[in-house]
Amino acid sequence: MSSSSEExxxxxxxxxxxxxSPLPETLPATPLDAKDGFIHLSTASQIPITAGLFFTNVDCIWVLKLRREKIDGRVDYPxxxxxxxxxxxxxxxxLGKHNVxxxxxxxxxxxxxxxxxxxxxQLED
Structure with missing residues (x-):
C-alpha cells in the first residue's frame, strides 16, 4: 500500500x-470483525462519531493507533x-504489535x- 497525500x-x-499488555503478535478479532469477516477501522475524525453510535454503554474505550502503511489486506470503504x-x-x-x-x-x-x-x-490523521 503506498502513501498518498489524501490518505x-x-x-x-x-x-x-x-x-x-504487552501486545501480542496478533490480537484476536473482535466479535463484530469475526462476524462481518473484516476489520472495522476509523479515521481520527470518525472516532468520536463511531464511539457515540456504537459505544454508548461503556465509559471507557481503548483506541489502537495504527500506522496505515503497516496494515496488510484489501481496503474497502463503505x-x-x-x-x-x-x-x-x-x-x-x-492487528498486533507490528502495526499498533x-x-x-x-x-x-x-x-x-x-x-x-x-x-x-490526541488522535491525528
Missing part, C-alpha cells in the same frame, strides 16, 4: 476492553461513509458525549 498516516481501532471507515479484508497479519503504534485509553465523565472527551484531541 491519512494513521487509522484507528476502537475496543471496549483493554488489549493485552460508500455511505466515504474514506472515514476503512474495512480491511483478507489481512494475513491482522500506541494504545490510547479514553474515559468519559457521567453524561459526557464521546466527542467532548479531551483525549480525542
Amino acid at each position: 491519512p498516516t494513521f487509522w484507528y481501532k476502537i475496543l471496549d476492553a483493554a488489549p493485552p 460508500p455511505e461513509l466515504g474514506k472515514s471507515c476503512p474495512h480491511i479484508h483478507d489481512s494475513r497479519q491482522g 503504534e500506541r494504545v490510547i485509553e479514553l474515559r468519559r465523565g457521567e453524561g459526557q458525549d464521546w466527542k467532548d472527551v479531551d483525549g480525542m484531541k
Whole structure:
C-alpha cells in the first residue's frame, strides 16, 4: 500500500476492553470483525462519531493507533461513509504489535458525549 497525500498516516481501532499488555503478535478479532469477516477501522475524525453510535454503554474505550502503511489486506470503504471507515479484508497479519503504534485509553465523565472527551484531541490523521 503506498502513501498518498489524501490518505491519512494513521487509522484507528476502537475496543471496549483493554488489549493485552504487552501486545501480542496478533490480537484476536473482535466479535463484530469475526462476524462481518473484516476489520472495522476509523479515521481520527470518525472516532468520536463511531464511539457515540456504537459505544454508548461503556465509559471507557481503548483506541489502537495504527500506522496505515503497516496494515496488510484489501481496503474497502463503505460508500455511505466515504474514506472515514476503512474495512480491511483478507489481512494475513491482522492487528498486533507490528502495526499498533500506541494504545490510547479514553474515559468519559457521567453524561459526557464521546466527542467532548479531551483525549480525542490526541488522535491525528
